[in-house]
Amino acid sequence: MDPKQFQIETNSDPNPSTDVYHLALDIGGSLAKLVYFTKDDHFVDGEAEISPRKTSDKSKDNSRNHPVIKGRLNFKKFETSKINDCIDFIKTMKLHLGGSQQQENPGSQPISIKATGGGSYKYADLFKERLGIILDKEDEMDCLVAGSNFLLEVVDREAFTYMNDQRQFMQIDQNDLYPYLLVNIGSGVGMIKVEGDGKFERVSGTSIGGGTFWGLGKLLTKCKSFDELLELSYQGNNRAVDMLVGDIYGGMDYAKIGLSSTAIASSFGKAMSDSKEREDYKPEDIARSLLRMISNNIGQISYLNALRFGLKRIFFGGFFIRRHPFTMDTLSVAVNFWSKGEAKAMFLRHEGFLGAVGAFMSSDKHGLKELLVKQETQQIPTKLSFAVDKMHWPLDGELNGEESIECNVYVT
């Protein structure tokens, strides 16, 4: 049966804007992140014999009798400096049209789409101009936390640890999730103490983040992209650039204060040397040193804040990490070292999409009503619950960070 598209008035405005919630945006300093819902075309009404594993709306009982839409949450990112590419994508995929025949209803209100991040302010006019949509701005911290909580509570094996080259997925009990420290590493770094749904405080941050890595990396090497710089760091040896304890102590440890001879005393300290110029240093060594310096620093400040608030788990999000083993290892080792094993570093599969997911979740309506199968009911649905069934991740499969998530939509 073909979906019927219709608008539902859920407030008292005579002509509410058509809220499209199957697309949400998080436009940051370097990356614009999209989360959008696509309907599964093979779904037939009545087959909804699936009990949801988890639901984002815990207070409702979702029985089998409720119609359901099956589909997927999809993830995509663009460079913010190429925001027009992002807009082109939205236009091509018609994501902004929300399923309604917007083109055939020229008199209807402009669609508004949930958006967060600074770019939701900075590019508001551009989106209006090119797509005719209004960016309905949600607070960045609200969205990061909502997205993080959602993914951690609802998606199986969203979180994992990484130590000694081993990735270990963690299934976290909802009752055991809070409080935690969320460290979002984007262009800059935000650190948020999360105590529950909607209950959080941004406690710290640092300006030494992904933007620093890429910015300094671009100045120091010939790399053309963040990924290229990251790739280069794989081959590097930071000891060619960093000054180690052993370099100062003639090859020895400084055992009294627990610093081995291989501990870094001064990042880029060897580059002080008169005998070499920039061209004499290998770009891969510089890349490695940069990555180590920035990751160590984030790990240390994260730990000091976790300690400050008695938090045992630190979840690292944001697109700085990109599952890069060296980065995850450095962060994990830093947290482990500074906390003497008390605190744990954890990573999120959908690391950089927390804000976009949070923005997506930021309304009960979701805008998915427009995709509802026609039903005969006296009650007009006013609330949607968004539930995600367990997805069968391939256990050894490579994660590319943009895996879509199967989900069902329930009407209550």
Place this chain on the structure above:
Amino acid sequence: MDPKQFQIETNSDPNPSTDVYHLALDIGGSLAKLVYFTKDDHFVDGEAEISPRKTSDKSKDNSRNHPVIKGRLNFKKFETSKINDCIDFIKTMKLHLGGSQQQENPGSQPISIKATGGGSYKYADLFKERLGIILDKEDEMDCLVAGSNFLLEVVDREAFTYMNDQRQFMQIDQNDLYPYLLVNIGSGVGMIKVEGDGKFERVSGTSIGGGTFWGLGKLLTKCKSFDELLELSYQGNNRAVDMLVGDIYGGMDYAKIGLSSTAIASSFGKAMSDSKEREDYKPEDIARSLLRMISNNIGQISYLNALRFGLKRIFFGGFFIRRHPFTMDTLSVAVNFWSKGEAKAMFLRHEGFLGAVGAFMSSDKHGLKELLVKQETQQIPTKLSFAVDKMHWPLDGELNGEESIECNVYVT
């Protein structure tokens, strides 16, 4: 009356090495620091009618009847990479001879000189070879703390705050000095919780220090020295290189989390831009951004550690600062910002000489006995007290960081 030079046996070794304590060294990753005592030639025995303001040996009563030597503590530094220049200086000034006719006593034991820092291990053989002296190694942390405590307790107006372009000297009561956090910014950074004389713990540190500033600065600009890079930073505008909150938020503040539009969101974040290459950025802007990034970071980590241990005062030492107003201002603002005014950043006049002063103080003997005026006494002096009278600093004078300190030596 000419000083009589003699050796005093103060231990049971049959042929103790001649300990020379009017020279001490602290050889670090980038700088070798010297502290040495020079006798005031105009002093006449019996004129010692001066009551010491403070003494390093609080348990003894230094009355006027004790002979005294007047002289000065002198300070000098060299680049560790040019350690031979340092050795040449010592040789020229005959500092290593300790006043005894070493040259005329070829059979006597080699002189040992107090030394600390990693270089006291790394260059031990070189000093033996070129000067015939043994470096008597003292622990670096012991010396930093001893030197800091001595200078803070004994030297008038050693410490000062720096806020809003205003330098304010602080006279700190001995009873009010402890505990404090000592942050020594050399090539790398050490953070020490100090609770009393000889009572301390190295609680933290960071590899992002002076060596990082100079190392990265050298790679990114054409500067030939640390001082040149620092000088360059005076003229720079970091906003050309850093990504500010306003750059992400379209010119606006992110008021909800207390970040103004001019706050730095991402250090070097603007350098991510595709449209510019390294040559398009001004070296002074890069220098400024580097300095701001590193100083802010040190301020933040210092504050987090002061908070952790309930410490209200943070003393910054080491040669990174060099009285550079922008550096002191950034450190002060960072500490003030993060602590919401609870903690105070303070600076030390003899910032980079803490370790050398501590090494100098690390023996009761001081080796100054050899400069004692001949006296007729049945008791061989076994202990020297080192006292520093108040020096009359010119109130508005420019401090060059290497001002010598007048001091008197008392025998008990």
